[in-house]
Amino acid sequence: MQFTAGLRSLKLVAVLRGLRFLRRSVTSGPRMDAQSTSAIAVDRLVKLYKGVAAVDGITFRLAPGSITGLLGGNGAGKTTTIAMIMGLVTPTSGTVSVLGARMPDERYRVLHRMNFESPYVALPMRLTVRQNLSVFAQLYAVADIDERIAALAADLDLGEFLDRPAGKLSAGQKTRVSLAKALLNRPEILLLDEPTASLDPDTADWVRERLEHYRRAQGATVLLASHNMTEVERLCERVIIMKKGRIEDDDTPQRLLARYGRETLEEVFLDVARGRAEQHEAAQ
Amino acid sequence: MNASDSGLDFSFNRVAAMVRRYWYLLRSSWPRVLDLIYWPTVQMLMWGFLQLYVAQQGGGLFMRASGVFIGAVLLWDILFRGQLGFSISFLEEMWSHNLGNLMMSPLRPVEFIAALMIMSIVRLAIGMIPVTLLAFAFFGFNLWSLGLALAAFFVNLILTSWAIGIFVSGLLLRNGMGAESMAWTIMFLFLPLTCVYYPVTVLPWYLQYVAWSLPPTYVFEGMRALLIDHVFRADLMVEALAFNVVLFAAASFAFLKLLQSARVQGSLLQTGE
Numbered sequence: 001m002q003f004t005a006g007l008r009s010l011k012l013v014a015v016l017r018g019l020r021f022l023r024r025s026v027t028s029g030p031r032m033d034a035q036s037t038s039a040i041a042v043d044r045l046v047k048l049y050k051g052v053a054a055v056d057g058i059t060f061r062l063a064p065g066s067i068t069g070l071l072g073g074n075g076a077g078k079t080t081t082i083a084m085i086m087g088l089v090t091p092t093s094g095t096v097s098v099l100g101a102r103m104p105d106e107r108y109r110v111l112h113r114m115n116f117e118s119p120y121v122a123l124p125m126r127l128t129v130r131q132n133l134s135v136f137a138q139l140y141a142v143a144d145i146d147e148r149i150a151a152l153a154a155d156l157d158l159g160e161f162l163d164r165p166a167g168k169l170s171a172g173q174k175t176r177v178s179l180a181k182a183l184l185n186r187p188e189i190l191l192l193d194e195p196t197a198s199l200d201p202d203t204a205d206w207v208r209e210r211l212e213h214y215r216r217a218q219g220a221t222v223l224l225a226s227h228n229m230t231e232v233e234r235l236c237e238r239v240i241i242m243k244k245g246r247i248e249d250d251d252t253p254q255r256l257l258a259r260y261g262r263e264t265l266e267e268v269f270l271d272v273a274r275g276r277a278e279q280h281e282a283a284q
Numbered sequence: 285m286n287a288s289d290s291g292l293d294f295s296f297n298r299v300a301a302m303v304r305r306y307w308y309l310l311r312s313s314w315p316r317v318l319d320l321i322y323w324p325t326v327q328m329l330m331w332g333f334l335q336l337y338v339a340q341q342g343g344g345l346f347m348r349a350s351g352v353f354i355g356a357v358l359l360w361d362i363l364f365r366g367q368l369g370f371s372i373s374f375l376e377e378m379w380s381h382n383l384g385n386l387m388m389s390p391l392r393p394v395e396f397i398a399a400l401m402i403m404s405i406v407r408l409a410i411g412m413i414p415v416t417l418l419a420f421a422f423f424g425f426n427l428w429s430l431g432l433a434l435a436a437f438f439v440n441l442i443l444t445s446w447a448i449g450i451f452v453s454g455l456l457l458r459n460g461m462g463a464e465s466m467a468w469t470i471m472f473l474f475l476p477l478t479c480v481y482y483p484v485t486v487l488p489w490y491l492q493y494v495a496w497s498l499p500p501t502y503v504f505e506g507m508r509a510l511l512i513d514h515v516f517r518a519d520l521m522v523e524a525l526a527f528n529v530v531l532f533a534a535a536s537f538a539f540l541k542l543l544q545s546a547r548v549q550g551s552l553l554q555t556g557e
Contacts, residue, residue, distance in 0.1 A: 047550075049549075049550060054550075079553065080550065080553075083550065083552075083553055086388045087388075087547075088384070088387055088388060088547065088552050088553065089547055089548075089550045089552070089553065090544075090547040090548045104547060108293075108390065108392065111388065111389065111390045112390045114388075115388075116388055118384070120381070120384070120553075121381055121382065121383075121384035121385050122380060122381040122382060123380075123382060123385065124305065124309060124376070124380040124382050125380055126308075126309055126312045126313060127305065127308050127309060127312070128308075131305075131308045134304075135301050135302075135304055135305040135308075136301075136385070136389065138297060138298070138300065138301035138304070139298050139301045139302075139386075139389045139390060139391050140389065140390060141295075141297065141298075141390070165312070181385070
C-alpha cells in the first residue's frame with residue numbers, strides 16, 4: 001500500500017517537473033532566437049571535476065536588463081556557473097553565450113563589456129584605492145579615468161579613503177571599492193558572487209541600494225549568486241535555485257512563494273535544500 | 285575567428301596599466317627595493333674577495349684575467365634575478381588574490397607576459413646597476429667596459445630568464461601556490477649545468493651535451509673567452525640566440541597549454557595552496 005503511494009508520488013513529481021520544463025521551454029522560445037536576444041544564454045551546461053558534477057546540465061537565459069538571483073547552498077554549483085559565464089572555467093559540455101559571444105573561446109569580444117565582484121578575489125593591498133581603480137580603468141580602456149573615479153567615489157562614498165592602501169580598509173569599505181572596480185567600465189553584464197558576504201546589515205543594505213540604482217540607470221543585466229534570501233527577495237525579479245549542480249526551480253520570487261505556500265524565500269530555499277519541495281509537489 | 289576573439293591582439297595601454305600597477309607596488313615598499321640590491325651585493329662581494337685571495341696566492345688564471353669570478357657572478361645575477369623579477373611580479377598577483385580580477389579583465393596573456401618582462405628589466409636595473417658600480421669601486425672590475433659584448437650577453441641571458449619565468453608562471457596558474465618553490469629554485473638547476481664559474485670541459489662528456497643545449501652556457505663561455513683570451517666570440521652569441529628562440533617558443537607554448545589546463549581544472553578559481 002505504502003509502496004504504491006510512494007510510486008504515485010514519484011510519478012507525480014516527474015510529471016510536475018516535466019510540465020515545468022515544458023513551460024520554461026515554451027516561454028523561452030526557439031533556441032537560436034532566445035540566444036540571439038538573451039544577454040546570457042546557458043544551454044545544457046555541465047562541469048565535471050574528476051568525474052564529479054559540479055554543474056549538471058543546467059539551462060537558462062537571462063533577458064537584457066534583468067536581475068536574477070542564483071540561490072543555492074554550499075557546493076550547489078553557483079560559483080562554478082558564474083566562472084563559466086565569465087570564461088574562467090571551461091565547460092565539460094554545453095554552451096555559454098554572453099552578449100552573443102561563446103565563452104570561453106570568444107571571451108575577448110565581450111570581457112570589456114562585463115565585470116564582476118566577489119569577496120573571494122581582492123585588490124592589491126599595498127596600492128591605494130585610487131591607484132587600484134586607475135589601473136583597472138586603464139585595463140578596461142575607460143575614457144576620462146580621473147573623472148570616472150571621481151564619479152564613482154562620489155556615488156559609492158569612497159572619497160574619505162581614496163588615497164588609503166586597499167589593505168587598510170574595513171570589510172565594508174573593501175566591498176565598496178570592489179563594487180567601484182566592478183562598475184568602472186559601466187558593464188552591460190554584472191556578475192556578483194556573494195556581494196554582501198561578511199557585511200553588517202546596514203552596509204549590506206547600502207550596497208544593495210547602489211546595485212539597484214546602477215541596474216536601473218544603466219539597464220545592465222545582473223546575475224547575483226547569494227546565500228542571502230533577503231537580498232535576493234529585495235533585488236531580484238527572478239530566482240534560480242540550484243542544488244547539487246542542477247536547477248531545482250526557476251521563477252519570480254512571488255510565484256515561488258505562492259507555489260511553495262511560504263512567506264519568505266528562506267523557507268522556500270530550505271524546502272528545496274532539504275528535499276521538502278518534492279514532498280510538497282507530491283502533496284499538491 | 286579574428287585576432288580579438290583569439291586574444292592575439294595587443295594593447296600597449298593594457299601593458300602600461302600592468303607596469304604601472306607593479307611600479308606602484310615597488311614604490312610603496314622600501315624592503316622590496318632593498319631586497320633587489322641586497323643579495324647581488326652580498327654575492328658580488330663574496331666572490332670578489334675570494335677571487336682577490338686566490339689571485340694573491342698566485343692563481344695563474346686569476347693573475348691573467350682578473351674579474352672572471354666577479355664577471356661570472358654579475359652575469360649569473362642577470363640570469364637569476366631576471367627570472368626572479370618576472371616570477372615575483374607574477375607571484376604578487378597570487379599573494380594578493382588579484383589574479384581572478386586580471387583573468388576576468390580584457391588583459392590578454394601576451395600583454396600580461398609583456399608587462400612581467402618589462403618589470404623584470406626594471407627590477408634588474410634597480411638591483412644590478414648599484415652592484416656593478418660597487419664592483420668597480422671595490423675590485424676595479426668595470427662590467428660596462430665590456431660594451432657591445434655585454435649587450436649580447438645581456439640579451440641572451442634575459443631571454444633565457446624570461447623563458448623560464450613564463451614556464452614557471454604557467455605552472456603556478458595550473459598548480460597554484462603549491463608550485464611557488466619552483467619560482468625560487470628552478471634557476472639553480474642551471475647553475476652547475478651552464479658552467480657559470482668553470483669551463484664546459486670540466487663536465488663529464490655526457491653532461492657537456494646538456495650544457496651546450498642551454499643558452500647561458502654560451503654566454504659564460506663567451507665571457508671567459510673575452511676576459512681571459514680577450515676575444516669576443518660572436519659565433520657563441522648567435523648559437524645562444526638560436527637556442528633562446530627555441531626555448532622561448534617552447535616556454536610560451538607550455539604557458540598557453542598550462543593556462544588552458546587551468547581553465548579546464550578550474551584552478552584559476554583557487555589560486556591558494
